[in-house]
Amino acid sequence: MASNKPFILAVDDDPQVLAAITRDLRQEFGKDYRILRVGSGPEALTTLQELRVKEESLALIVADQRMPDLEGVELLTASRDLFPDAKRVLLTAYADTEAAIRAINSARLDHYLMKPWDPPEQLLFPTLHDLLNAWQAAHKPRYGGLRLIGFQWSPLSHELKDFLSGYMVGYQWLDFETQPEAQELLKASGYNSTDLPLVICADGTAVPNPTKASLAQHLGINSKATQEMYDVVVVGAGPSGLAAAVYGASEGLKTLIIERQTPGGQAGTSSRIENYLGFPTGLSGAELTHRAWTQAVRLGAEFLAPQEVSQLCVQDGYKVLTLSDGSEISTRAVVLTTGVSYRTLDVPGMDRLSGAGVYYGAARTEARSCDAQDVYIVGGGNSAGQAAMYLATYARRVFIVIRGADLAASMSAYLIEQIRSTPNIELLPFSQVKEVCGQDHLEAVMVDINGTVEKRPARALFVFIGAKPSTEWVNDQIFCDGKGFLLTGRDLLADSRFAATWKKQREPFLLETCVPGIFAAGDSRAGAMARVASAVGEGSMAIKFVHQYLDE
Structure with a gap:
């Protein structure tokens, strides 16, 4: 893209000379560089400051020596503070040769060129090509993606890092306390330390103190349902939820999956899963999650994240999910794959x-x-x-x-x-x-x-x-065991409450809860095996029972 090209800046107070050098630079280097021209030293300094604020790359400055207000050597010397790695060339007349030679050391000039430079193919281009090749060899391009500026020990900074990583969003972390680049970038963005953490998107948009929801909005992650009614809603995007979304969407069900944090659940944070079938060298939880998420979306599943379900009720056979933002979603069936969370360590501090x-x-x-x-x-x-x-x-x-x-x-x-x-x-x-x-x-x-x-x-x-099931929001309606895990299938028959509430003539399906059409799979289900392969299998099986329920 043109906007990624580095700049070459030409400076001369003589309009004819400036037009000539600009013409020659564009002719020879315009394919790989953006050519800027200015007519005075002060104007050049202003331009350099603007480029620095925008974090543009400057490869070369070509400046005339004899200019009013600010001579070429003074300009090139001042430019070192803004662009220390840029190459600097002084344009001189024959009478200024001695001054130019002295300035090579005092101002750290890279070269000086005599005017006129005809023919440029011999007297201009070879020198500039050498200088630009040297600059390119040492240049480290500016990171062009999302950047996160914060404090290493800030809980909110940690949450945002985990959030971005969970959604496989590449980002650059900049610690405000230890990295001068972070301090310069914060100042250039017009914010101060009270606005940290600060997210700077690839398009330059800065988001101070973002919530995960506002950050998701800037990243284009959907947090609003597009349909009024779904065939099946999957609550939780761990391995079992992602499997349910893949199979539901692939089998023609209008499928929505809702995740309150980041996809993958506990498995998504694993650095390497080595006992998952079909991956002899193992794979990371993030990689497995990203593949499954991509697969579900490609097959037609819709995602909402980060979004939390706060209430579930049944109205005329339909299931109505109330989200934390107050909106409601209706569905014919629900698969609960809410997973588990780690128990807290109760010690001082x-x-x-x-x-x-x-x-x-x-x-x-x-x-x-x-x-x-x-x-x-x-x-x-x-x-x-x-x-x-x-x-x-x-x-x-x-x-x-x-x-x-x-x-x-x-x-x-x-x-x-x-x-x-x-x-x-x-x-x-x-x-x-x-x-x-x-x-x-x-x-x-x-x-x-x-x-x-x-x-x-x-x-x-x-x-x-150890883990506790994430079922607090639903255990007043769905029967759980003594530890809060969701009871399903024949396990319900042993619960004394079941006979008084179950209205179907049949027994509940294998993964069905005490409410017909609401299923549970994965780690939050009583009796589930805490293995990724088992969770994926249960999520897939749940869709089979959803079909059977919808066909009744």
């Missing part, structure tokens, strides 16, 4: 430092900030093991804190073997985190190791201590 060094789940976006530091993982399941392997790539040491003697009871054998063979991962058995310490971010953890409490420095703490 956790609430205060959550998102500022303390994270629930993998938090892959924070891995690079742990470079050459010690990090701690609480939990011994597969998610904890996958996180440990990923973090070990960056951290100096990774400590896995577990209450039991070893990992055999809760982690797959292949992960245990990988952890054993990774020298910078250390298992702390018979241990518990008793407290997390720090002012505005995590600095240390208090760990009880087999009865002895130690205070250990820590860059980050990642918590994986």
Whole structure:
């Protein structure tokens, strides 16, 4: 695109000379560069400042020496503060040769050219080609995508990083406290530190202190339903929800899937899933999620995100979903794939430092900030093991804190073997985190190791201590077990409440809840197996039962 071309700036107060140099530059370099012309030194400085604010690339400045108000050497010297890497060429008359030679050292000029330069093929173009080739070799193009400026230890900055990563949106993270580029960019955008975090979109639009909903709007992620009625609405975009969306859409059902956070659920944060059928070298949860999401959309499923369902009711056989923004969606059937969330660690300091060094789940976006530091993982399941392997790539040491003697009871054998063979991962058995310490971010953890409490420095703490189902919003209508997991199929027959509420002549389908036409699949369903392949299978099966229900 033309707008991505770097600039060449020509400066001369003589209109005829300026027209000639501009003509020659455009003739030879116009294909690869944008040529600017200005008629004075002060005007040139203003132009340079505007280019800097817009973060444009400047490859070359060609300036005449004898100009009123600001001579060429003075202009080229001043330009170093704005574009230190640009090449600088001085146009001189024969009488100014000695001054030009001295300026090569004093002003760090790259070259000087005598006027006139006819023929340009011999006296102008070869020199400029050499200078531009040298500039191109050293030039690092400006990042052209979305940028996020914030504070490393800001919980909101962490949320936005996870949100962008969850939707596979490429972005550049700039820490305001440690990167001068972030400070310059914030100033150039007309904002200050109170507006952080600040998102700067690829088109230059700046969004201060964005919510996930407002950021989704700028990214073009749909948060409003386009239809008044659907055949099936899937609540939750984890592996089971995505599978349900794929099969529902592919089989001709008008399908909507609603996700309150980011697609993929807990599986989406896994750095590598190595036991999923058909991927012998493994794949990341983000990659699996992106493939499934793309597949569902291609087949005709509609997505709403980030959007949360706050209420579910049945009216004349139809299911009405009320969203957190107050809008309502009607559907003939519902598949609940709400998944689970990690249980919180109830020790002093956790609430205060959550998102500022303390994270629930993998938090892959924070891995690079742990470079050459010690990090701690609480939990011994597969998610904890996958996180440990990923973090070990960056951290100096990774400590896995577990209450039991070893990992055999809760982690797959292949992960245990990988952890054993990774020298910078250390298992702390018979241990518990008793407290997390720090002012505005995590600095240390208090760990009880087999009865002895130690205070250990820590860059980050990642918590994986079991899961609770995300069913609070619906458990007043859908029967759950004692832990909040949704009861389905024949499990309902053992519930004393079931006979008084079930009005169908048939038994509930295998994945059907106590409300006909409302199904459950994945980790939030009672009796489900916590495996990605199982979740995908249940999501696919749920659509089969949706068809059977709709055909009644």
